[in-house]
Amino acid sequence: MFRVILYGQWKWSRLIVVVGTIAAFALPIISVQGATGGDASPLHAQELLRAVQSWGTLYPVLAATLGLLVAIATWAADHRGRHVHALTLPVPRWRYVLLRFGAGTTLLAAPILAVLVGALLATATATIPSGLQGYPVALALRFAVAVLVAFAIFFAISAGTARTAGIILGTMAALVVVQVLASLANIPINLVDVLQLVVLNWPGPLAVFTGRWMLVDV
Amino acid sequence: MSHAIEISGLKYRAGSFELKDVDLHVPTGSIYGFLGPNGSGKTTTMRLVLGLLRPLGGRISVLGDRMPEDAPRILARVGYVPEQPHLDATLTVRELMTFQAAFYPTWDRAFAEDLVKRFELDDHRVFGRLSKGQKAKLMILLALAQRGDLLVLDEPTDGLDPVVRRDILTALLEYVAERKATIFISSHLVHELERFCDWVAVMDDGRLVTEVPMEKLKLGTKRLVVSGAPATPGATPFVILSRDPAPPNGASERWIVGQWEPAMSSYFQGVGASLVDVIDLDLEDGFVELLRSFRTSRG
Numbered sequence: 009m010f011r012v013i014l015y016g017q018w019k020w021s022r023l024i025v026v027v028g029t030i031a032a033f034a035l036p037i038i039s040v041q042g043a044t045g046g047d048a049s050p051l052h053a054q055e056l057l058r059a060v061q062s063w064g065t066l067y068p069v070l071a072a073t074l075g076l077l078v079a080i081a082t083w084a085a086d087h088r089g090r091h092v093h094a095l096t097l098p099v100p101r102w103r104y105v106l107l108r109f110g111a112g113t114t115l116l117a118a119p120i121l122a123v124l125v126g127a128l129l130a131t132a133t134a135t136i137p138s139g140l141q142g143y144p145v146a147l148a149l150r151f152a153v154a155v156l157v158a159f160a161i162f163f164a165i166s167a168g169t170a171r172t173a174g175i176i177l178g179t180m181a182a183l184v185v186v187q188v189l190a191s192l193a194n195i196p197i198n199l200v201d202v203l204q205l206v207v208l209n210w211p212g213p214l215a216v217f218t219g220r221w222m223l224v225d226v
Numbered sequence: 227m228s229h230a231i232e233i234s235g236l237k238y239r240a241g242s243f244e245l246k247d248v249d250l251h252v253p254t255g256s257i258y259g260f261l262g263p264n265g266s267g268k269t270t271t272m273r274l275v276l277g278l279l280r281p282l283g284g285r286i287s288v289l290g291d292r293m294p295e296d297a298p299r300i301l302a303r304v305g306y307v308p309e310q311p312h313l314d315a316t317l318t319v320r321e322l323m324t325f326q327a328a329f330y331p332t333w334d335r336a337f338a339e340d341l342v343k344r345f346e347l348d349d350h351r352v353f354g355r356l357s358k359g360q361k362a363k364l365m366i367l368l369a370l371a372q373r374g375d376l377l378v379l380d381e382p383t384d385g386l387d388p389v390v391r392r393d394i395l396t397a398l399l400e401y402v403a404e405r406k407a408t409i410f411i412s413s414h415l416v417h418e419l420e421r422f423c424d425w426v427a428v429m430d431d432g433r434l435v436t437e438v439p440m441e442k443l444k445l446g447t448k449r450l451v452v453s454g455a456p457a458t459p460g461a462t463p464f465v466i467l468s469r470d471p472a473p474p475n476g477a478s479e480r481w482i483v484g485q486w487e488p489a490m491s492s493y494f495q496g497v498g499a500s501l502v503d504v505i506d507l508d509l510e511d512g513f514v515e516l517l518r519s520f521r522t523s524r525g
Contacts, residue, residue, distance in 0.1 A: 011328070092278065
């Protein structure tokens with residue numbers, strides 16, 4: 009069962025996965041390209057850290073994009089068929105959802121591995137100034153967690169109906185409206201800040217996306 | 227008599243549409259035709275039978291198990307062909323067969339290959355690029371090769387040319403003859419159902435109008451030409467579905483009746499009338515008259 013589900017999902021999302029894998033492989037290599045052939049001076053170390061930090065902002069973007077696109081592709085065929093085929097298969101619904109989730113996760117292993125390989129290659133071939141160190145495995149692990157968190161969230165959202173999407177968007181809109189009204193009424197609450205703290209700060213679900221994504225650091 | 231599908235007191239509501247206390251009994255091994263105008267509740271009933279929708283009340287039993295509680299066990303023995311193509315348009319015929327085979331332990335590979343040849347399907351063509359007839363054939367192929375005990379077919383030949391229709395119906399009849407399976411089929415093509423169904427049910431506006439053996443409906447629904455009919459017929463041994471008012475020139479009037487049997491002609495002698503002629507009706511006429519009578523009785 010898993011094999012045929014995986015094959016179907018591969019067929020729909022192979023372009024996303026291939027492009028994402030190439031980008032995931034290239035990103036760590038490009039981010040330390042300034043270090044190749046460079047010296048080990050403190051000046052060079054600063055330049056390298058700046059470059060790594062600058063390129064590092066793309067990892068969470070890539071992770072979120074991959075999670076989003078693969079999640080959408082995961083349910084696209086079922087949505088088109090109004091889920092009739094899936095719901096008439098002789099498997100419990102929870103199991104079908106797990107099969108789809110497992111297949112999506114398996115496909116996302118390719119870009120995660122690409123980051124690991126790219127990062128290992130980049131740190132092995134670059135001249136890293138003294139005092140600095142490469143963290144290829146830590147970066148790849150963090151990327152893996154970010155991809156899987158993004159995939160899980162978008163998988164859950166895109167599994168729902170248009171009504172579910174409406175409820176989510178409506179809740180967000182209501183939050184904004186409440187915030188605007190509170191500001192107009194000079195009520196000292198900042199819902200956006202509170203939400204940001206809850207969601208983006210550890211142990212918030214999106215904390216992995218924040219902070220510095222450094223392949224090379226002190 | 228055992229029943230492949232047994233429905234009692236089924237209730238369902240979606241927006242302004244409502245199924246009201248539907249009772250249905252599909253005998254095991256029968257070909258059961260499900261008739262009704264558009265929006266009468268045929269597709270909704272079928273979806274409830276398959277557990278695609280949750281009923282608000284009532285009881286559904288399919289192949290001896292409760293739906294939706296035992297859905298996976300039931301669905302392993304049921305082949306379904308929906309009204310609209312529901313398969314992944316990006317997969318080829320071969321890939322869809324492989325997909326289906328992975329979910330059904332009873333999948334008959336040799337039979338599937340045989341049907342691919344018989345239906346002249348190009349197994350490398352993606353589903354989205356098949357013609358309407360080829361899509362219908364593939365959906366029938368997938369339903370049959372599962373080797374289920376029950377086939378639920380929602381207008382499977384709707385909009386298809388006669389050749390494709392015949393191919394599909396022949397395959398279905400052969401399957402039933404070989405497997406002693408049950409077919410629960412809805413269709414707008416009344417004449418098609420008339421040819422091969424042995425039971426028929428009629429739905430209208432979310433209610434079951436009737437559920438009878440096909441022979442009984444066909445043989446029992448007649449147009450009677452009656453002379454000297456009484457203004458109020460009183461208690462009749464048959465069901466009067468409709469009665470054309472007597473023409474002013476004194477000619478005979480026409481009654482459409484159900485549950486007719488030849489011995490009932492004595493009724494007319496008893497009320498001082500005479501039965502001039504008994505005319506057979508085909509299923510379509512019977513169906514139309516049944517609906518007309520049902521709607522009149524509901525006001």
